[in-house]
Amino acid sequence: xxxxxxxxxxxxxxxxxxxxxxxxxxxxxxxxxxxxxxxxxxxxxxxxxxxxxxxxxxxxxxxxxxxxxxxxxxxxxxxxxxxxxxxxxxxxxxxxxxxxxxxxxxxxxxxxxxxxxxxxxxxxxxxxxxxxxxxxxxxxxxxxxxxxxxxxxxxxxxxxxxxxxxxxxxxxxxxxxxxxxxxxxxxxxxxxxxxxxxxxxxxxxxxxxxxxxxxxxxxxxxxxxxxxxxxxxxxxxxxxxxxxxxxxxxxxxxxxxxxxxxxxxxxxxxxxxxxxxxxxxxxxxxxxxxxxxxxxxxxxxxxxxxxxxxxxxxxxxxxxxxxxxxxxxxxxxxxxxxxxxxxxxxxxxxxxxxxxxxxxxxxxxxxxxxxxxxxxxxxxxxxxxxxxxxxxxxxxxxxxxxxxxxxxxxxxxxxxxxxxxxxxxxxxxxxxxxxxxxxxxxxxxxxxxxxxxxxxxxxxxxxxxxxxxxxxxxxxxxxxxxxxxxxxxxxxxxxxxxxxxxxxxxxxxxxxxxxxxxxxxxxxxxxxxxxxxxxxxxxxxxxxxxxxxxxxxxxxxxxxxxxxxxxxxxxxxxxxxxxxxxxxxxxxxxxxxxxxxxxxxxxxxxxxxxxxxxxxxxxxxxxxxxxxxxxxxxxxxxxxxxxxxxxxxxxxxxxxxxxxxxxxxxxxxxxxxxxxxxxxxxxxxxxxxxxxxxxxxxxxxxxxxxxxxxxxxxxxxxxxxxxxxxxxxxxxxxxxxxxxxxxxxxxxxxxxxxxxxxxxxxxxxxxxxxxxxxxxxxxxxxxxxxxxxxxxxxxxxxxxxxxxxxxxxxxxxxxxxxxxxxxxxxxxxxxxxxxxxxxxxxxxxxxxxxxxxxxxxxxxxxxxxxxxxxxxxxxxxxxxxxxxxxxxxxxxxxxxxxxxxxxxxxxxxxxxxxxxx
Numbered sequence: 001x002x003x004x005x006x007x008x009x010x011x012x013x014x015x016x017x018x019x020x021x022x023x024x025x026x027x028x029x030x031x032x033x034x035x036x037x038x039x040x041x042x043x044x045x046x047x048x049x050x051x052x053x054x055x056x057x058x059x060x061x062x063x064x065x066x067x068x069x070x071x072x073x074x075x076x077x078x079x080x081x082x083x084x085x086x087x088x089x090x091x092x093x094x095x096x097x098x099x100x101x102x103x104x105x106x107x108x109x110x111x112x113x114x115x116x117x118x119x120x121x122x123x124x125x126x127x128x129x130x131x132x133x134x135x136x137x138x139x140x141x142x143x144x145x146x147x148x149x150x151x152x153x154x155x156x157x158x159x160x161x162x163x164x165x166x167x168x169x170x171x172x173x174x175x176x177x178x179x180x181x182x183x184x185x186x187x188x189x190x191x192x193x194x195x196x197x198x199x200x201x202x203x204x205x206x207x208x209x210x211x212x213x214x215x216x217x218x219x220x221x222x223x224x225x226x227x228x229x230x231x232x233x234x235x236x237x238x239x240x241x242x243x244x245x246x247x248x249x250x251x252x253x254x255x256x257x258x259x260x261x262x263x264x265x266x267x268x269x270x271x272x273x274x275x276x277x278x279x280x281x282x283x284x285x286x287x288x289x290x291x292x293x294x295x296x297x298x299x300x301x302x303x304x305x306x307x308x309x310x311x312x313x314x315x316x317x318x319x320x321x322x323x324x325x326x327x328x329x330x331x332x333x334x335x336x337x338x339x340x341x342x343x344x345x346x347x348x349x350x351x352x353x354x355x356x357x358x359x360x361x362x363x364x365x366x367x368x369x370x371x372x373x374x375x376x377x378x379x380x381x382x383x384x385x386x387x388x389x390x391x392x393x394x395x396x397x398x399x400x401x402x403x404x405x406x407x408x409x410x411x412x413x414x415x416x417x418x419x420x421x422x423x424x425x426x427x428x429x430x431x432x433x434x435x436x437x438x439x440x441x442x443x444x445x446x447x448x449x450x451x452x453x454x455x456x457x458x459x460x461x462x463x464x465x466x467x468x469x470x471x472x473x474x475x476x477x478x479x480x481x482x483x484x485x486x487x488x489x490x491x492x493x494x495x496x497x498x499x500x501x502x503x504x505x506x507x508x509x510x511x512x513x514x515x516x517x518x519x520x521x522x523x524x525x526x527x528x529x530x531x532x533x534x535x536x537x538x539x540x541x542x543x544x545x546x547x548x549x550x551x552x553x554x555x556x557x558x559x560x561x562x563x564x565x566x567x568x569x570x571x572x573x574x575x576x577x578x579x580x581x582x583x584x585x586x587x588x589x590x591x592x593x594x595x596x597x598x599x600x601x602x603x604x605x606x607x608x609x610x611x612x613x614x615x616x617x618x619x620x621x622x623x624x625x626x627x628x629x630x631x632x633x634x635x636x637x638x639x640x641x642x643x644x645x646x647x648x649x650x651x652x653x654x655x656x657x658x659x660x661x662x663x664x665x666x667x668x669x670x671x672x673x674x675x676x677x678x679x680x681x682x683x684x685x686x687x688x689x690x691x692x693x694x695x696x697x698x699x700x701x702x703x704x705x706x707x708x709x710x711x712x713x714x715x716x717x718x719x720x721x722x723x724x725x726x727x728x729x730x731x732x733x734x735x736x737x738x739x740x741x742x743x744x745x746x747x748x749x750x751x752x753x754x755x756x757x758x759x760x761x762x763x764x765x766x767x768x769x770x771x772x773x774x775x776x777x778x779x780x781x782x783x784x785x786x787x788x789x790x791x792x793x794x795x796x797x798x799x800x801x802x803x804x805x806x807x808x809x810x811x812x813x814x815x816x817x818x819x820x821x822x823x824x825x826x827x828x829x830x831x832x833x834x835x836x837x838x839x840x841x842x843x844x845x846x847x848x849x850x851x852x853x854x855x856x857x858x859x860x861x862x863x864x865x866x867x868x869x870x871x872x873x874x875x876x877x878x879x880x881x882x883x884x885x886x887x888x889x890x891x892x893x894x895x896x897x898x899x900x901x902x903x904x905x906x907x908x909x910x911x912x913x914x915x916x917x
Contacts, residue, residue: 002080003161007048008034008089010101012164012212015153018205019171019225021124021138023109028058030103030153034065047088054150054157055081057108057121065089066099081154103154109140112289118408119143119291121151127249127288129227138175139226139249141287141302145295146346146409149218157218160344160454165216168209171225176247179223180299181211182281213298214278215452217342222297224285228252233259235266239276242266246308248286254309255286257321261328268363269332274442278340284308284328292409294327296334296356303331329360336445344454346412347401351457353413354421361422362429373426373555374585374633376686382556383592385419389485390507397421397481423559424480430557431476431521431536432468440464472519472537479519480559487518488561488603489538493548493568500543500552505561506602517541521558525550527572529581550576556589563597563605564590570611574618580628587634590615595641612641613664620668632687639694646698666699675708678715678723679764689727696731700738700781709735716752719762726766730774737781737810746787750794753779753807773806780810785820785827792831795861799839802853805860815868825868832865833879840887859896866900873901 003009010032018027056079063070063083071084083101110123117123124140142152150157167179170189177183189205213221229252232245244262246255262282270277279299286305294303307327314320333356343352361372372378388394397417406412429437444450444463458474465473488505491498500522504515519539524532526549535545550572552562564570573590576582594612597603616638619631642665673692676682684692699705713736715723724732733749740746752759752775756768763771780791791807798804808828815825836858843854869876876897884894 001158001160002052002054002156003037003158004039006037006051006156007040008051009037009156009161010053010163011035012166013153013155014166014168016168017153017170019109019122019140019169020205021109021126021140021172021226024111025106026109026122028103028105028107028153030101030105032101032103034101049086049088050082050084052080052082053154054079054147055105055154056148056150058151058154059106060154061104061106063101063103065101079150105154107151107153115289117289119287119289120148123289124226125288127227137227137249139224139228139287140171141224141226141285141290142222142297143290143292143295143302144221144297145219145292146406146412147219149221152221155218159217159219159342159346162215162217162342162452162454164212164214165218165221166210166212167223168207169223169225170205170207173204173206174227175225176228176230177208177223177225178245178247178283178285178300179210180213180216180221180297181279182243183208184211185209211280214340216298216339217454220296220298220339220342222295222300222302224283224287224300224302228285231256231259233263235263237267237270237277242277242280242282244282244284246284246286248305248309249288251309252286254311255284257310257315258284258308258324258328261325262332265325265329265363265367266332268367269329269336269359272359272363272438273336273445275336275340275445277335279335282335284331294331296331296338298335298339301331303327325364326357326360329364330356333359333363340451341445342454344456346406346409347398347403348457349409349412350397350401350414350417350421354418354425357418358422358425373557379556379588379592381419382423382559385416385423386486386559386561388416389420390505392506394485396484399482399484420559424477427480427521427558428473428476430523430555432464432470432473436468437464440467443467475539476519476521476537483516483518486560487520488563489520489522489552491552491562491564491566491569493566496546496548498545498548500538500545502538502541507600518560520560522552523554523557524552525554525582525586527576529576548572550581551586551590553589555583555585556592561593561596562589563593563603563608564611565605565607567607567610570607570614573611574614574622577615577618577631578622582631584630584633587615587631588637589634591634591637591641595637598641599644609645612638612645616642616665617668620665620672625672626674629685629688632685632691636687636690636694639691639698643694643698662699662702666695667702669695670699670702670705677711678720679725679728680720680722684725684727686727689725693728693731696728697734700735706735706739710739716759716762717748721761722764723762725764726770729763729766729771730778733775733778734781734810737778738783738814740782740787741784743786743790746782746790749775749779773803776803777806777809779807780812781814782810783814783817783819783824788819788824788827792828796831796835799842799857800850800854802857805857805864808861808864812864812867825865828865828868829875832861836883837886840883840891844887844890855891858891859893862893862896863900866897870900 012033014031016029058081060072060081063072065085068085068087071086073082073084074080075082107122110121112119112123112125119141120143122140122142124138126135127137127139128135129137144152146159147157149155165180169177171177173188187207189207224247226249228247228249230245230247231252232243234241234243244259244266246252246259248255262284266277266282281299283300285300285302286308287302288305290302290304293307295301308324310320310324337355337359338352361378365372397420400414400417403412440463444460450459461474461477465471485504485506487502490501490503502517502520517540519537522532522535522538524535526532531554532549548568553560573582577587594608597605597608598612619625619635623631625631673695696705696709709732712724712728712732716729716732737749740749753772756771756775760768760771782788788811791811795804795807811824811828815823817824819827839854839858843851843858845851866876880894880897884891
């Protein structure tokens with residue numbers, strides 16, 4: 001690294017560029033102040049004879065320091081230009097080198113035409129003028145991160161090197177020009193005759209000079225110039241009105257929502273950090289092409305234009321608005337964390353990005369009063385991260401962040417580290433308390449010594465520890481960033497105490513896995529609903545608490561799972577549900593972990609299945625959901641687990657458990673839910689709608705459910721407008737199909753699968769194609785032999801239609817239902833084996849693309865059929881092996897069966913648990 005090896009380093013770069021977009025190159029003049037490198041020891045009267053700067057696609061025309069002309073050589077492999085001064089430079093201890101380094105050079109102006117072209121250094125794009133129709137409009141922009149600043153000017157292009165930068169650009173007078181700082185002056189420049197063209201006559205250039213930047217890394221340097229439109233506003237801050245602008249090549253007015261977002265959240269962020277926004281202006285430049293989608297240049301954020309130029313119809317979607325806000329606020333956060341405070345290695349990029357998203361979500365939650373941490377997006381992201389981290393091969397954040405070769409920023413950012421990092425930061429904030437966390441962060445940001453150099457995240461945690469007088473903060477973060485995976489907390493009640501044990505959670509049992517104890521934040525919910533502030537962290541493998549809590553990991557604030565392994569724990573949870581002492585996320589967290597334990601041969605305990613039934617029965621029979629709507633989130637997840645339990649019983653057992661489940665859970669839930677005649681004026685929350693749909697599907701054998709769905713089925717065809725929410729359509733059609741016994745009824749359902757244009761206005765929140773797909777997927781729940789045969793004939797005659805296997809989904813769920821003298825799965829097996837060879841031959845001869853499509857359909861049908869016979873594997877073993885051999889293994893049908901059998905393990909485990917419950 002030049003920042004470590006060079007005897008002298010630049011402390012300020014003054015850059016003068018001349019850019020004419022019609023040319024392939026640009027010219028540059030660099031004046032750099034030099035100082036002794038503090039990373040090296042220097043002797044008295046030491047003479048410096050050589051030093052280097054990074055430069056790529058740059059030719060240095062001349063170089064001198066004072067009156068000394070420097071010899072120039074290149075190391076193209078290292079992307080450096082080396083300077084040799086025969087007389088030597090006298091090192092001055094306090095003031096550095098007394099004379100400036102002055103370089104004249106030529107750089108490459110890269111042309112970008114497609115999204116596949118990498119945007120590095122200085123790049124240009126021409127585009128059409130909406131009024132004239134000509135394509136001679138230009139935008140020229142920069143992308144410096146991770147180390148493309150060396151394509152713009154010779155520098156030490158390393159993230160741990162900070163310097164001041166001052167830019168002047170000579171370009172066409174019609175161009176708007178923006179950079180990191182505000183414009184200080186604009187002057188017309190006379191162009192030399194040899195550089196003139198018809199398009200650029202003499203006196204057709206201007207020079208725009210910008211103020212000096214704060215200390216920053218070259219990766220944050222940037223400018224944009226060209227035929228740009230602009231919208232602007234001012235944000236009132238304690239230090240004065242801050243001008244903010246958004247610039248784009250076209251239709252910039254479509255970015256008004258983003259501008260409003262900046263105006264709303266920039267003051268909130270300054271208040272959060274208690275540190276003034278470090279610059280005197282802020283620009284967003286929206287570009288046609290940008291490889292990293294967004295780049296947080298200090299004071300000049302660049303974003304690909306399709307992320308923020310959105311018409312009102314798109315912004316009418318609440319999800320789209322939230323995405324725009326999160327992207328915008330994320331980039332604003334970087335102006336403090338990542339820019340003002342920066343990091344000394346790209347291996348810390350996970351923290352830089354995770355912090356920006358965590359902080360954006362925290363600020364947005366505070367301003368909008370909508371908790372992001374309970375949103376479906378975050379919970380889905382969190383669960384996805386836990387699933388990835390549960391594998392034996394998962395590695396720690398620290399291990400996966402160390403990359404030997406980085407060619408672009410994405411190489412250094414592991415997506416899993418990013419999502420896990422967000423959760424860990426949230427957990428840390430909750431452990432030490434919001435006020436304490438913000439107090440320490442604000443003190444850090446106001447300490448200028450952390451701005452004057454690039455730091456490590458560990459220095460932040462050390463500072464937090466000193467500020468809050470707690471050494472546990474550094475240990476906590478080290479534990480979570482250097483240990484692979486995450487723990488499971490085993491909970492057992494013993495009389496008036498609770499015994500806790502921790503171990504690393506793995507999807508499979510492994511005696512060789514590293515099992516270092518984590519620092520687990522317990523987040524213990526006490527019997528009165530408050531949180532235990534005394535027993536905060538568990539740092540050993542075991543811990544005994546002198547009381548019995550309600551639950552651990554309240555509001556799923558910790559990155560771990562909890563296994564309650566005694567009936568008393570579920571009794572307390574049930575009582576707390578009735579009393580309303582659990583939060584929305586408390587209940588969700590319990591069911592989230594049960595979903596993973598049930599069906600897992602390593603972790604499942606008898607208490608898990610019993611606890612599932614007990615909690616669901618309590619909610620159904622003893623909790624008034626109209627008064628405790630907060631439980632819909634967790635309830636929907638609990639019913640999903642119940643559905644898997646029921647499906648296992650259907651496929652492997654006699655179905656005797658279903659009446660028990662219906663009587664204790666589904667029937668009372670159905671009875672306490674208010675079912676309107678029409679949903680035209682009824683607005684349901686997403687989780688409420690999901691629960692209603694689950695109750696209808698699970699209760700398809702109940703007479704009252706069948707009657708209600710029959711009434712709703714008429715509403716699908718007869719209206720009025722928005723009579724049925726799309727969230728309920730699948731369950732309505734499922735129950736209707738299950739009850740269908742005549743060809744006339746079946747054809748009415750089948751018509752929806754062929755065309756839904758006539759009813760699309762009767763269903764809210766979907767398109768006609770959505771309705772058709774749902775109708776097809778629910779078509780096969782019928783059990784009448786004649787109708788089953790109709791479905792099989794439909795699949796047979798439409799075998800070459802993509803997605804036709806969806807018509808069989810219902811038959812799979814009714815596998816053991818009687819169909820004449822046989823079971824449905826027997827009928828389907830006979831049909832499948834009869835036609836398999838014909839399908840196989842069709843899928844192996846002819847046009848390659850068509851053959852691949854047919855093979856996909858055949859394999860999808862095979863999965864549906866094989867899942868019906870998981871309790872009789874020998875039957876499928878013989879068939880699949882024979883067919884894979886017969887067709888030379890091209891169909892890989894035996895491999896498909898192997899995959900299905902793997903999923904059988906958890907389902908059989910569930911069924912065995914049912915038998916033992």
